[in-house]
Every structure is written in structure tokens, then in C-alpha cells.
Amino acid sequence: MVLVVDASANMGYVAVDGAGRKWSSCVGFAAMLAALAVRQGDRVGAAFGRGDACSLACARPSGSRDRVRALAHELAQAPTGGCPWTPLLSGVGPLLPRRSLVIVLSDFLDPEPARAGADEWLSSALAQLAARGHELLLVQVLDRDELEFPWMDGRLRRF
DSSP, X not given: OEEEEEOSGGGGOOOTTSOOHHHHHHHHHHHHHHHHHHXXXXXXXXXXXXXXXXXXXXXXXXXXXXXXXXXXXXXXXXXXXXXXXXXXXXXXXXXXXXXXXXXXXXXXXXXXXXXXXXXXXXXXXXXXXHHTTOEEEEEEOOOHHHHHOOOTTTTOOOO
16 A cells, blocks of 8 residues: 655645644544554555655555654654645656555645646546556545635635
8 A cells, every 4th residue: 555645735724713634634544544554464655745845765665663653754744835746646656566555645626736737637647557557545635614615704805
């Protein structure tokens, strides 16, 4: 199993009520998956897109407890910058053993906004992983604010 984690600033969104549920939910879910996988004897890898850079050091799956500690260290880092989907997914693919489970954790709200056709490229990159025999699971992590849009009480300003 390989976790591909969007650790961009979008994931660090702090809700209107002051809670930072989005990143903490992502971190908790990723840590739980990794710990359960290692406990049952599976190998785990993870790649992070943070600050417009990729962290692929832990991408090749391993079954050691040191791997869980390394993942915990990465997950403890604050989300920042953008998520460079292009090099992240391109870099993960060659590191995967055949027929891996790839779990992508993101809000999927703003993939590489400066790049024209970023949504299509993301779909294409994911399709390439699937074509190589990998099983994909996409987990969209959103804050309640992003679903209910609580800014309609007069605090929203139109420019």
C-alpha cells in the first residue's frame, strides 16, 4: 500500500469556528491506515506533495516499524505551498511494486491551478497508474465549511 498525500496549504484550511479539522483528519486517517497495514504484515509507503516539492523518500513500500515512524514524522509537518501533482505521481509510479494499492488523500479542489488542463492531467496520471495494474482509492478530505459554505451571513464581500 502506498499513500499519496496532498500536504499543500489548502489542506491546512482552518474553519470559520477556528478548528483545523481538514489536515488533522487527513493525518489521522493516513496514520491509522499505515499502522493497521504494518500490524497485519503489509508493506507501506508514502509520498507527500508539500511546498511545491515532492517527498518520495518513503514511497517504496516497507514493512518495518521504522517506516511508520518516518511516516509519522512527515505527517507532523505542517501543510504548505502547493501540491506538485505532476512530479509527485510521475515519481511514485516507478517506485511501486506490481499491483500496489495506491491511496490518494487530498481535497482535490485545486490541482496545479497555474497549469492549463490540470484536472485532465491528474485524471490521465491516475489512469496511467491504473493501467499499470495498480488499484486506486481516492479519498477526498473536506472541511464542513467547504460543503456548507457558511459565509452567507453578510461577511462575504463582493469586489
